[in-house]
Amino acid sequence: MYKSISKFGSMLLISTFFCLSSTLVFSQNKILFVVSNQDYYGTSTIKAANHFGEIVVPYDVFTKAGYTVDFVSPKGGAVPIGYINASDSIHKKYLYNSFFMTKLKNTMQPGEVVAENYGVIFYGGGGAAMFGVAENTAIQNLAKQIYNKNGVVSAICHGTAGLAYLKDKNGKSLYSGKRITGFASKFEDKEEEYYKTFPLVIEQAIKNNEGSFVHSDKLGDGFYVVDGRFVTGQDPSAASKMTAEIISLIEKSNPDIKQESFKKLDKVFAEWDNVTAKPGVAAGLLKGSEIIYLKGFGTANISHETPITTDTKFQIGAMSKQFTAFAILLLEEKGKLLLSDDVRKYIPQLPDYGHTITIKHLLSQSSGLKDFMALKEISGWRDKDVFTHKDALDLIFRQKELDYLPGTKFSFTSSGLILLAEVIKQTSGQTLAEFSKEHIFQPLGMTNTLFSDDNEMIIPNMAASFQPGKNGLKHHFINHSIAGTTNLYTSAADLSRWYLNFENPKTGSKKLIQKLNSPVTLNDEKKTFNPTAGKFLYGQQYLHAERGVPKIWMYGLEGGYASNIFIFPKQKVTSFVLGNNNRYNGSLAMNMAVEVLGDVFPEPPAIDFSKLKTIKLTTQQLEAYSGYYWDSEKISSLRVYVKNDTLRYQVGNANENSLVPIAENIFQMVIDSDDVIKFKFLREGKVFKMIYTSGESDEYVYKHYTPKTYSKADLDDFSGSYYCEALNVSYTFTQDEKGLFTSNKNQPEINFTPILADLFLSSSRSFGSIRFIRDKQQKITGFYINSDRIRNLLFEKKAAKTQTL
Missing domain, CATH: 2.40.128.50 (Lipocalin)
Known part of the structure; x- marks a missing residue:
């Protein structure tokens, strides 16, 4: 009766650019498969199983179309599979696919499922499907919730048994008068012992629940039925056809969907068209409280050819810092701490430097503490060494002096974020990972997000970190066991939930969000931090003008992971890309945003230097600015020189850049972007200075010097x-x-x-x-x-x- 039986421990988001609900958008690209935990037919010793083909064939069609498929079973965990045809290419593909088989080893319990995240519930078949599913009220409720949110209910073969008792809140059949098919009684061998164990007869159960059971008189002819938002198939031969019908239903579920807009966004990621086994990205685009686009491209794990989906987890590096900042502000809002608190109130092991370091100083990058990451590198730690939270604290605690008085200057240091993670632990009694899970991730339904504070932690559905080597791609393992500055793993779908919270907070208040997006200040509450990246915010992000339009942005680079986020607050547009492709993905995220923003930019993508008002200077006048310049604050040296009647500058051995005079002592750098970078030369007494600014950044002061030579x-x-x-x-x-x-x-x-x-x-x-x-x-x-x-x-x-x- 069975080919084989074995036991295992366990897009489409095409949206209009205007008014599709976020709940529907989330649900549209996720499919919930229902499988059974039943090992035996009833209480007999006859082995039962879920039908492998009725799982993998629709799974293959869904995932190739860009959908994410999750599995739920009455008990969760491992489910038995059978009816395996090892000569079938699709069966064979997934039988040896560790990512897929891990899903079957770790199916969710009904209580773990958030129904609003799914647009389809699909009941798989096989003899096991007759047991434990139909009577499970939690699974029934999931089906009702999905259906009532404009979702699709589907079942194949014996999986139709799962529909037997589906009723609405008033006790009326969910499919009253609708045509439903499944494995008909005429095809059962009623004399066999397995059949005598069945708790119900499928066609009779459907009729008893006011459905109209129909079937073909022939098995294997691909018979299926679509009636409203119920799609059912008679036997395994219907699997691919009915899956295509389900996809069609989802596409048609909103008449306002604009296919052309979706295609334009797809073109941003054209480099992954018809390419297999290539690291890639997951992308998200939001407008206000609506999700415009959510999709994955490329491969999460080259070895297993696992596709990237919107639920694939990526490490987002420095973008993790915003969650640490949010957690601190959340504790402040709950009255557990004050930003004016002395950090030593919570971390007495921190040396007494004779000057108070407050929580605000840590958040605002004005603590005066040395950066533990720089100390780590100088100490001789290598990338491959395991580096823990305790190791980071030890490096900080060994430093007996501050670089400057807290709150009087700014300087980037990761030490502040690590100490904030410790403050969270001492204040709440939970690690940053635990606190974030309970107070941020769970309330927002971010089930694929976590802080990893253990480098040996096994993280399911995680994109592998790749980087190119001499002989092709190689894994880039991350051995940090620290959280606060980095080590947050999240998915595109979850990150969308996080940014939707900024519009309609479920955790934290509007006031908290406003604080998160406010500029940091020094002790005087006036002076802000304006590096070349933009004005620094409490959320550890930057506010910077893009072609004249304000944007908040941040990036994260860790190992082979690369993440970028752009938020245009006035237009309420958020665009982000998460990748395991070992490169800066900002252009992808920006190109997505531009598709939505349209003509809002008052300035062109790049400065037209042919139209820039300049003055004419002689070679002799230009030579007056030649020489070497040194910035003792930022520790940077550059050379200015004349070449082909043009003033140029160069940092180290990097490419040279041309400078055009816009005033007698002011030059603008020629660059293929909208960034206005200026060099102002002036003399103060005997000191000749050059002042560098990028946009509205703080001034970077370089002093002219004559390089020292040594024998x-x-x-x-x-x-x-x-x-x-x-x-x-x-x-x-x-x-x-x-x-x-x-x-x-x-x-x-x-x-x-x-x-x-x-x-x-x-x-x-x-x-x-x-x-x-x-x-x-x-x-x-x-x-x-x-x-x-x-x-x-x-x-x-x-x-x-x-x-x-």
Whole structure:
């Protein structure tokens, strides 16, 4: 009777750009399959199973059309499968597909299902379908909720038994007078023991519930019936045809759907057309409280050819910070803490620096704490090393001095977010992962979102992190066990739920959302933080003009994961892309947004420099600005020079950029974008300065300098071994034909370029620059590391060992 039986432990979102409800949009691209946990026919010893073909054939059609399929069973967990035809290509494909088989090993319990997320409920067949499903009231309620939300109810073969008792809230049949088909009694072998165990006769049960049971007189002819939003099939041969009918019903469910708009958005992702086994993205587009577009492209796991869906989880890197900030503001709203609280009230282990660091200082990137990620790299940690929350705290607690008085300056440091995660733990009694799950993710139905604070955690339905290597793609494993700054995994569907909460809050208030999107300030409550990325907000995002239109944006890059979000608050348009394709995905997200925004931009995509008002300067006038310039705050060096009668600038060995004069001492950089980047030259006494701004950013002040040169003999003074007590790490400096360099056993070689006397710029961002210090006899005693993330990190020179004869 069975081919084989085995036990396993367990788009279409085409929407108008105007008025489709978010509930319907979410449900349209998700299908709920109902399967049975029954191992035996009744109480007999005859093995029962779910029909593999009646699962995998529709599953294949749905997923290829861009739908996500989830499984529910009365008990959850593993379900038995049978009727496997190993010679059938589709059966074989999914039998050896670990992603799919894991779904069958881990089916959901009815209580875990959020009905509003699904547009179709599909009852699979097989002998097991006759047991435990029809009488399960929780599954009945799911079917009623889906149907009442304009969804489709479908069943195939013995799966029709699941419809036996479906009634509305008034006790009336859900399909009264409708034509329903399934496996008819005439095809059953009534003399066999298996049949005698059946708790009901399908066709009679349908008739008893006021349905009109119909069937074909022949098996295998693909017979199915569509009556309203009920789609039923007689036997496995109907599976593909009835699935196509279900998809057609969903497409027609809203007459306002604009196919052309959907196609335009699809074209943004054309690089994945007809391509298999390629890392990809999941994309989402919202307008107000409506979802415009939600779809996956490419492959989540190359090894298993798992497709990316809107429920595929991605690590979103630094975009995780907004959730940490939200959690803190939520605790403030609940009266559990104040932003003015001393952080040491919650973390007494934090050294007493003689100046109070408040929670606000941590949120506003004005704490004066050194960045633990920079300290981690300098300490010699490698990417492949497991790095925990405790390791991060240990690095922070070892630092005995601040870089500046809290609240008087801004500087980016991940240390603040890690400490905020600890504040959340001490305030709520829950880790950030636990608190976020209970107070953010669960209330919003974000069932595919979590903070991972354990690198060994197995995360189901996760996109693998890839990056290109010499011999093709390779996995890029992430060994962080930290949460707060990174390590949030989420899906496109869940991220849509998160941003819909900004319009109609289910967790947190409108006031909280407003605070999240407000600029951070210093102690004076006036000075804001304006790096080149834009005005920095409490939500750890940036406010920046895109072609003259304000936008909030953020990106996350972690391993091979890359995420981008653009929010246009005035137009209420949100566009994001999550990827495992190891690249910046901002252009994809922006191109989606532009399709919706249309002609709202007062400025062109790129500056037309032929129309820019400029002045004419002679080569001699241009030469007056030539030279090297040094920014001691941002630790950056650049060179300005004249080439072909044009002033140009270059940072390191990067490509040069042209500068055109718009005033006698002001130049604008020629760039293929809408960014207005200016260089203003001025003299203050004996100091010649260059002031750099990008749009409305803060000023970056560079001072003219003449590069210091050293002979090999001079560089010998800097050779030796240096030790940092705050990190318990040593570096040995020496020189080669390129100049001064250093490394330790865990660090790649770091090269140093002389800037001024005893001041060198390193090839490592974390090292930034090093400034050597000397005693009264002018002997070098150590050096300080200064970068854009840490200040005055001291390394002392070790005394040279003397050799005794």
